[in-house]
Amino acid sequence: MKIDAGWTGWTDLPLRLTGSVLEEVLDGGQAFRWQRQPGGVWHGAWEGSIARLRTAEDRGLQWSAPVSLAPEVGRTLPRYLALETDFPALAEALPRRTDPHIAGCIGAFPNLRILRQPIGETLLCFLFSAAKQIVQIKQMTARIAERHGAPLGRPPGSERRLPTWAEIARLTESDLRQCLLGFRARHVHGTARYLAARPGWLEETESLPYAEAKERLLALPGVGEKIADCVLLFGAGRLEAFPVDVWILRAMASRYRLQGWRPAQVAHFGRVHFGPLAGLAQQYLFAYERSVGRNSRPKDDPVRVL
């Protein structure tokens, strides 16, 4: 067994995830700061934490952290992984009896979870996501951390956290454009100014009921229906949020015969059909549809359902 200098040993977590489900959770579009390392180990960061995760044979999920950050990680990891939420039990409450498709998706990704990320970082990453693929969102995220984030660890290491909104508010739009953000730089800059003028606004928003929180998020430049729902689902634990992106639009069109429906109509259908856990259903549908694309769709045969 190789010794990892500076890292704690591996500690068990009360979760059983296969390698592919862990990949879906950490690298499937919920979060953008996890990198796969050799040996099936994932390396990631959120706020002031750096951690590694792995699935050990027959032992479930385990974590490790830089020794200096281990207390912080130990405090925040349970919330980040939403350990208090029993997702398999929640999946039982989805309409599996009456909806064979969602039943199949659930069967294909056992124990799929929804992370509970810090809302500020979630907002930033999803402002990056407009018309971008996961790989590119991760590049933007890494770039802004590298150039504008505070160093992490004690003593400070080479890794950096994402800049806080207060820190982003001190950057120019040009600084942001140099982080490969493109037109999203204007949105990030505008949102930073908006938040800087309203101390505590984001935290208040997080505590409001879903509908009110969403309405407030929609006031931010660059935040529309889809991004607002992603922030609430992945950064505020609101499982009723049902983000409709092009993947879900295609999936719902083909699997539920909703060809020609507009995003708002699909969102309404999703909330009615899946109920207060629509966001969890969305994550299953999304994971399943992406896996179908990866595993069986030839590169030059794009899905055309619309």
Next chain:
DNA sequence: GCACAGGTAGATT
């Protein structure tokens, strides 16, 4: 070379 990407916002019909 050029369409397109896990969207949004503003203009135009």
Next chain:
DNA sequence: AATCTACCTGTG
């Protein structure tokens, strides 16, 4: 209220 379109930039 429904339908275009521009917006940046890397990838195929």
